Amino acid sequence: MNFHQVQMGSLPSVLKIFRRVKSELKNQKNDQWKWIYPNRSNYKADLRNGSMYGISYGDELIAVVTLDNMQSKRYQLISWNDKDGKPCCIHRLAVDPSHQGKGLGKVLLQYIENFAIRNGYTSVRIDVYKIxxxxxxxYIRNGYEERGEVRYPMRKHTYVTMEKQLCKLS
Structure with missing residues (x-):
């Protein structure tokens, strides 16, 4: 397996992963991701910004995630542990359903945390659909702590905010 920055030429593979994940979520009665979000514009922006990373197995892209420091304004109301550091935020993490249940989530989190440390981040933050x-x-098995909840438009449920401290500030 290879963790790498995803390039624009991989857009068809990215679209395929998200199409499959959205279908799987729908089958599970989970309205987390609909047609409005995430969408092709989000993926293209991530690729243009160089903030999308992926795991490939051979020539096949099997998981993607966007990593940056962009936080929702809703995060301002959360009591984070890392108040003065530099948090890395996870967005649009998706593992192709045909590769789920094989420990890729844990591997992806390890890659993310190593990436964050190498790039001077002091914590990792994510919000997860409550259901x-x-x-x-x-995330809990991998050391992330629940910090609060936020609500996004057109979603039935709230999102649980989670954080993992990577290093202590001196």
């Missing part, structure tokens, strides 16, 4: 118990359990 996505599988994702919440993955």
């Amino acid at each position: 996505n118990e599988t994702a919440k359990a993955l």
